[in-house]
Amino acid sequence: MPNSLADMNDKELLLKLTALAVRVLAEFELYGPGAVMPGIGFSAEDFAVRVFGQYLDGKIKVKSLAYFYTAIRNDVIDKSRLLAHTNTECMPTNVEHGPDGEATEHLAEFPDKKPLIDHTLCVQSLSDRVRACVANDPKLKEYVEAVLDLGLCKPAEIADALGVPVDEIYVRIRKLERHLIRDGLKAVPS
Numbered sequence: 385m386p387n388s389l390a391d392m393n394d395k396e397l398l399l400k401l402t403a404l405a406v407r408v409l410a411e412f413e414l415y416g417p418g419a420v421m422p423g424i425g426f427s428a429e430d431f432a433v434r435v436f437g438q439y440l441d442g443k444i445k446v447k448s449l450a451y452f453y454t455a456i457r458n459d460v461i462d463k464s465r466l467l468a469h470t471n472t473e474c475m476p477t478n479v480e481h482g483p484d485g486e487a488t489e490h491l492a493e494f495p496d497k498k499p500l501i502d503h504t505l506c507v508q509s510l511s512d513r514v515r516a517c518v519a520n521d522p523k524l525k526e527y528v529e530a531v532l533d534l535g536l537c538k539p540a541e542i543a544d545a546l547g548v549p550v551d552e553i554y555v556r557i558r559k560l561e562r563h564l565i566r567d568g569l570k571a572v573p574s
Contacts, residue, residue, distance in 0.1 A: 390447060393438075401452055408457045412464070422461050429454050517567045520528035524563065527556040 392400065405428035409419050413458075420427050435455045437442045444455060511532050518524035526546060535544045539553040 394440075394563070398432060398436050398449075400449070401436055401456065402429050404449070404453050405431040405435075405456050405460075407560065408453070408460050412460060417476075417506055421460070421463060424466075426463060434459055513562070513567075517563050521559075521563075523556060524560055527553070527560065564573075 406416070406419070408431070409415075409421070409428050412421075414421060418532065435452060436445065438455065439447070440451075441536070444451070514528055515525075518528050525543065530536050530542045530545050534545060536545055539550050539557070543550040543553045
């Protein structure tokens with residue numbers, strides 16, 4: 385085995401880069417040489433080959449472990465950011481199979497439009513907490529019920545439904561924001 389990076393041949397350098405990529409993926413809680421980045425399908429070896437290709441193409445001119453490590457890490461971060469901005473709504477889902485082995489009709493490679501149960505529970509929990517926050521103030525309670533129960537969003541619509549001026553709705557909105565901040569249901573803008 386060579387003593388320095390300068391003495392390494394391409395095969396040994398690629399093995400070293402793969403080891404670095406395994407280490408980088410472990411930072412992202414993807415462990416082992418067979419770990420694959422979900423949604424992208426890149427393994428440590430794939431990231432190593434990409435950086436090695438950049439080295440061979442002359443895009444990377446420095447032959448140091450620290451530089452290669454940073455290049456691999458940046459590549460992993462770029463791919464994870466790309467994945468975060470990718471819309472997976474149009475991607476086909478894994479089709480479930482019924483007892484007869486045939487694909488069930490409800491998926492048929494289209495995404496399910498029903499809201500997830502945890503989303504529904506979170507929305508219900510939040511609305512319950514908002515209602516509890518305004519339980520002692522009849523005007524705010526009336527405003528919250530108009531928004532949550534009637535589904536009204538625009539201040540003019542809410543004012544019309546409650547029979548109050550629009551300016552009063554804006555006062556209630558500001559008062560509700562203060563209540564929500566006080567009870568920890570809304571973050572204070574910095």
